[in-house]
Amino acid sequence: MVVDRSPRLDLVFHALAHPARRAIIRQLSGGERNLSELASPLRMTFPAATKHVRVLERANLVRRRVAGRQHLCRLRAAPLRDAMLWTEQFRRNWEARFEALDSLLEEMKSEEKSRSRRH
Amino acid sequence: MVVDRSPRLDLVFHALAHPARRAIIRQLSGGERNLSELASPLRMTFPAATKHVRVLERANLVRRRVAGRQHLCRLRAAPLRDAMLWTEQFRRNWEARFEALDSLLEEMKSEEKSRSRRH
DNA sequence: GAAATCGTAAACCTTATGGTATACTAAACC
DNA sequence: GGTTTAGTATACCATAAGGTTTACGATTTC
Secondary structure (H helix, E strand, O other), X not given: OOOOOOHHHHHHXXXXXXXXXXXXXXXXXXXXXXXXXXHOOOOOOHHHHHHHHHXXXXXXXXXXXXXXXXXXXXXOOHHHHHHHHHHHHHHHHHHHHHHHHHHHHHHHHHHHHHHHHHO | OOOOOOHHHHHHHHHHOOHHHHHHHHHHOOOOEEHHHHHOOOXXXXXHHHHHHHHHHHOOOEEEEEEOXXXXXXXXXXXXXXXXXXXXXXXXXXXXXXXXXXXXXXXXXXXXXXXHHHO
């Protein structure tokens, strides 16, 4: 597995890389919203905002259902979980390293203590 | 706080959105590497690979130090942690699903512990 | 000192991204 | 039925992204 071919992660991380899209996600964390509600706080035209929504849909972060003339959007959890798992994989790596450093320091500390007891 | 202005997160998520850059991070999780080592497994020219490294540096995910003629790169933890914290913020919206994530993480943790005991 | 090794720089190309304006469709509301 | 209201579609633009080639600089190594 030379290169991490995972188009799903590509889409998710890319979706999260824009402040407007993160703002949309934050709004949707409060529950279902229609496109107008999502667009209005963003400082851009309506079509631009709906493009961002579509990017989130491509990444499977947002599901849309049509109700009459309005399109209601809701958040999907799974892709965010995948993204977190990918990063977690390496955080664990570093924490292990920090733990190793910590135990090394503890070792040095107790060595010093026993040495000072002997002398 | 209408829009989530956070250029640091922009850079981090954007950096993570490319498979080659994730591959570099995965390599660096094994310790320091020079640019040639990082580039060789990627199916692209050397200059293209070093551009990816620079994207990771802009996001503060990679620190580089020069030693003679080679440039040694290492991973930085903080930005990944920030990215995870951002997603963590929405955890309560899908707690049921995150229970599954928690148990998976516990599994990874105990696996790692047993691995480090063996070594 | 010549040659190999490790890396940068610049020019260039193609495609993607993020935005606009404008015109249009369809449902709701008097 | 006419008019808001909600949203799509298309054309267009500027810039960023991702890649190449080519040429160059600086350390090792023999």
